Amino acid sequence: MKKILFFAMLIWGRVFGQADKAPAYPLIVHDPYFSVWSFTDELNTSPTRHWTGKEQAMTGWVEVDGHRYGFVGDSVDERARQTRREMNATQTIYGFSCGAVDLVVTFTSPLLIDDLELLSRPVSYVSFKVRPTDGGKHDVTVSFGVSTDLSVNVPTQEVKTSAFVSGGLLLLKAGTVSQAVLAKKGDDLRIDWGYVYVGVKSGPGVEQKVDGKMLMTKLTIGDAEKVVLVGYDDLYAIQYFGRNLKGWWKLKPGTTIEGVLAEADRDYGVVLRKCLAMNERIYGDALKAGGETYAKLCVIAYRQCLAAHSLVKSPEGDILWLSKENFSNGSICTVDVTYPSAPLMLCYNPSLVEGMLNGIFEYSESGKWTKPFAAHDLGTFPLANGQTYGEDMPVEECGNMIILTAAIVKAEQNPGYAQKHWKTLSTWVNYLAANGFDPSNQLCTDDFAGHLARNANLSVKAIVGIGCYAYLAEQLGYSDTAQKYRAMAKDMADKWQGLADAGDHYALTFDTKDTWSQKYNLVWDKIMHLGLFPAVVYQKEVAYYLGKQHAFGLPLDSRKTYTKSDWILWTSALASSREDFERLIDPVYKYATETPTRVPLSDWHETVDGRQVGFQARSVVGGYFIQVLAEEWK
Numbered sequence: 001m002k003k004i005l006f007f008a009m010l011i012w013g014r015v016f017g018q019a020d021k022a023p024a025y026p027l028i029v030h031d032p033y034f035s036v037w038s039f040t041d042e043l044n045t046s047p048t049r050h051w052t053g054k055e056q057a058m059t060g061w062v063e064v065d066g067h068r069y070g071f072v073g074d075s076v077d078e079r080a081r082q083t084r085r086e087m088n089a090t091q092t093i094y095g096f097s098c099g100a101v102d103l104v105v106t107f108t109s110p111l112l113i114d115d116l117e118l119l120s121r122p123v124s125y126v127s128f129k130v131r132p133t134d135g136g137k138h139d140v141t142v143s144f145g146v147s148t149d150l151s152v153n154v155p156t157q158e159v160k161t162s163a164f165v166s167g168g169l170l171l172l173k174a175g176t177v178s179q180a181v182l183a184k185k186g187d188d189l190r191i192d193w194g195y196v197y198v199g200v201k202s203g204p205g206v207e208q209k210v211d212g213k214m215l216m217t218k219l220t221i222g223d224a225e226k227v228v229l230v231g232y233d234d235l236y237a238i239q240y241f242g243r244n245l246k247g248w249w250k251l252k253p254g255t256t257i258e259g260v261l262a263e264a265d266r267d268y269g270v271v272l273r274k275c276l277a278m279n280e281r282i283y284g285d286a287l288k289a290g291g292e293t294y295a296k297l298c299v300i301a302y303r304q305c306l307a308a309h310s311l312v313k314s315p316e317g318d319i320l321w322l323s324k325e326n327f328s329n330g331s332i333c334t335v336d337v338t339y340p341s342a343p344l345m346l347c348y349n350p351s352l353v354e355g356m357l358n359g360i361f362e363y364s365e366s367g368k369w370t371k372p373f374a375a376h377d378l379g380t381f382p383l384a385n386g387q388t389y390g391e392d393m394p395v396e397e398c399g400n401m402i403i404l405t406a407a408i409v410k411a412e413q414n415p416g417y418a419q420k421h422w423k424t425l426s427t428w429v430n431y432l433a434a435n436g437f438d439p440s441n442q443l444c445t446d447d448f449a450g451h452l453a454r455n456a457n458l459s460v461k462a463i464v465g466i467g468c469y470a471y472l473a474e475q476l477g478y479s480d481t482a483q484k485y486r487a488m489a490k491d492m493a494d495k496w497q498g499l500a501d502a503g504d505h506y507a508l509t510f511d512t513k514d515t516w517s518q519k520y521n522l523v524w525d526k527i528m529h530l531g532l533f534p535a536v537v538y539q540k541e542v543a544y545y546l547g548k549q550h551a552f553g554l555p556l557d558s559r560k561t562y563t564k565s566d567w568i569l570w571t572s573a574l575a576s577s578r579e580d581f582e583r584l585i586d587p588v589y590k591y592a593t594e595t596p597t598r599v600p601l602s603d604w605h606e607t608v609d610g611r612q613v614g615f616q617a618r619s620v621v622g623g624y625f626i627q628v629l630a631e632e633w634k
Contacts, residue, residue: 018086018283019296021593024051024600025085025092027058027107028124029307032324032381033191034232035617036150039598043072043094043105044079051307051326051600051617052188055155057147059214060105062098062130062221065138069098071105072144088279089302100138104129110271111306112278113348116319118271120248120311122257123231123264125271130221140221141205144228145214146198148174151232153184153192161210167262169199169229170208172215182239185380187330194234199261200227229264233257238312238322238332239383240359241368245320248311285347289631290581293589297569297624300592304600305344305622310382314358321345321355324381326617331389333359333378336445337620339400340566342407343629344622350411353404359384360401361421373431374401395436395458396444398428399465403524406468410528410633415475422476429469429485436462437492438499438510446556446564448604448614454510456500460521460533463492467530493525493532505544506537508557516544517557520570527573527630538574545571546583550607552591554584562613565591565603566623573626581627 021041027048028036036056040046050056060072062080070077071094080103084095090110096103108125112118128142148159151174158177165171175195182193198215200206205220219226237247249260264271282302286295312320323338325331338356345352359378363369368386373394378384402425409415418425439462441453452458470486473479500506508515519541525532545554554571556563565588572584592601595610600617 018088019299020086022087022300022601023592023595023598025087026109026303026307026600027092028126028230029109029111029303030122030124030232031234031237031310032308032326033234034122034150035307037600038092041085042082043085044070044082044096045074047074048072050190052190053599054149054190055147056149056190057213059143059145059147061143062096062101062103063139063141063143064099064101065140067099069096071096071098071103087299089282089299090275090278097133098130100134100136101130101132101140103142108272108275109303109307110275111303112274113306113345113352114278115274116248116311118274119306121260121264122233122247122249123229123261125264125268126228126230127225128219128221128227129225141218142221142226143216143218145211145216146196146230148196148213148215150196151175151192151194153190157192159213161215163208163210165202166258167265168202169258169262169265170202170206170217171258171261172198172208172210172217174210174215179235181236182244182382185330185383187325187327187381189330191232191234194232195257197229197231197233197257197261199229199231199265201265227265227268229261231257231261231264237310237382238320239385240312240314240320241362241366241385243315245312245314248313251313285628285631286625290585290627291578293582294585294627297585297589297592298628300601301621301624302344304617305341305619308341308617308619311355314362316362318358318362319351319355320359320384321352322359322378322381322384323356323619325377326619327615328618329389330380331377332381332384334389335360335374335376335397335400336393337618339404339445340570340620341622342404343625346407346411347625347628347632350408353408353411354417357401357404357408361424363387364424364427365421372427373398374428391443391447393443393445393447394431395439395442395462398432399436399458399461399521400445401425402428402432402465402472403461403468406471406528407524409472409475415472418472419476425469425472429466432462432465433485433488436465437495449556449559452509456496456507456509457517457519457521459492459496459500459510460519460525463489463496463532464521464524464528464530466492467525467532468528471528471530489530489532497533497537505541508559515558516548518545518554518567518571519574520567523570523573523626523630527626527633529633535576539576542571542575542580542584546580549584549587551587552595552605552610553587553607555607561606561608563605563607564620565601565605566620569624570626573630 080096286298374397467489473482597612
């Protein structure tokens with residue numbers, strides 16, 4: 001009885017761990033190609049879209065005693081009145097009033113960060129539940145359709161469809177006729193190989209058909225919940241140094257998408273319980289670390305971060321968790337995208353951080369990358385064949401790789417990963433020792449803001465990177481090495497305070513005292529407990545930042561009024577009080593819920609009016625979890 005009441009509450013009532021507003025809402029999200037969103041607050045006032053903004057329509061209506069109400073897509077029917085919209089870590093839930101019945105539609109993408117099999121399984125659930133509002137009995141059917149456009153890059157591409165039965169499921173399938181597997185690379189692209197599937201358990205009151213571009217399922221709805229599965233078989237997911245790799249979900253010999261869909265259908269109850277537990281865990285951890293507003297930001301970030309990656313295994317057997325630099329330049333495995341996104345993975349599955357670094361280590365250790373500093377990327381998604389970005393970021397990427405390796409070791413409580421790559425890490429730390437303290441004119445991760453010489457925040461990254469190397473040496477028992485590099489980092493930190501000092505704050509560059517910038521790289525000194533910079537440095541900076549905020553957040557630096565929200569969250573973790581922390585994050589939440597730019601959360605926005613400047617749907621919002629990580633590592 002308790003279980004029945006619990007599930008009734010989940011279906012009809014509000015559940016803890018929700019966010020009610022976002023710039024766009026994830027519906028079916030798995031990887032950079034299989035990713036469908038609603039860009040409006042009402043599900044039935046606009047077409048659903050791929051994260052890039054191109055239309056990938058879903059349609060849906062409910063017929064109640066012969067009267068038709070549209071609930072998803074830009075419906076021509078009388079629209080159902082939306083009464084509820086909520087997001088949690090793995091679900092987006094809508095409620096509708098449809099004449100004499102209420103309808104709840106739940107989109108569940110089981111991106112369970114600590115379960116690689118489910119994380120990589122390219123199947124989402126769309127569930128429907130109705131109940132009468134007048135106590136009477138009614139004839140109710142739900143029709144739900146998914147466009148074949150999910151399987152094309154542009155709508156004019158020729159598509160082939162089929163319908164068949166497999167594993168107790170009625171299945172509809174669509175894909176391009178050309179099937180040019182892994183033939184395109186770039187940013188504003190959608191997949192045009194592989195096949196989209198719509199499945200439903202075979203039985204009475206269930207029909208399927210292809211209606212133009214729509215793969216349609218019709219369900220007679222009674223008291224029981226009805227579930228439709230939407231899946232995608234990409235055949236091959238990534239090209240890695242010339243070899244085409246299948247998705248992680250296809251690693252087991254004999255695995256087919258039909259089998260995976262049938263398994264997903266059988267496992268629905270178990271998977272749903274795991275999703276609900278993950279929803280509570282993500283919200284609860286963030287609530288404890290930073291309060292309700294912070295927890296809602298983390299909920300908005302969770303699926304977006306994970307769905308900007310592809311999970312595969314390298315030919316050498318290493319996990320590869322490869323990001324796409326969405327709406328930036330389409331790079332794959334960008335190190336300075338890995339760096340800000342890592343906190344989410346460090347909190348819940350540090351092996352995924354290994355998966356973000358493994359390809360870069362392989363690139364250097366195989367001899368394919370011969371420079372004495374870390375590469376910027378592995379190519380352009382989905383082709384990871386070597387760096388394609390036109391300019392190196394030597395101090396940036398060396399610092400990122402060393403800091404994140406140290407974070408992996410701390411999270412796993414095992415120095416083995418550092419030991420495996422010690423020679424490469426040593427090459428990179430020596431580059432930082434020679435070139436990092438007072439950087440020459442070069443790009444950092446904030447490359448959109450242009451080149452800088454003597455960048456004080458980049459210098460902090462180098463100093464913290466050297467300190468992290470000392471931490472790793474200590475963990476490995478290399479006492480002399482640890483002492484040498486710790487003394488070096490401490491000496492640099494002391495000198496930095498003098499060079500960057502601008503009275504009541506620290507400058508953007510060492511030679512321009514009338515400037516300022518967010519020193520977000522300091523966060524690793526604090527949460528790794530390196531002890532390189534005194535607490536007064538954090539306190540002075542935070543106090544200064546609080547006087548520089550606009551309505552929608554703290555600018556990145558004194559040059560412009562735009563910002564990066566991931567860096568604001570890192571900067572907020574430097575605060576010594578909950579009050580100051582909240583004063584820094586509240587404007588970010590205002591941006592996330594009031595921005596006039598309706599796209600999957602942009603991490604680059606104007607602090608004056610809340611408009612997007614660039615970027616969207618990027619994985620870097622995983623950096624929002626930095627305060628959860630700080631709480632865990634207290």
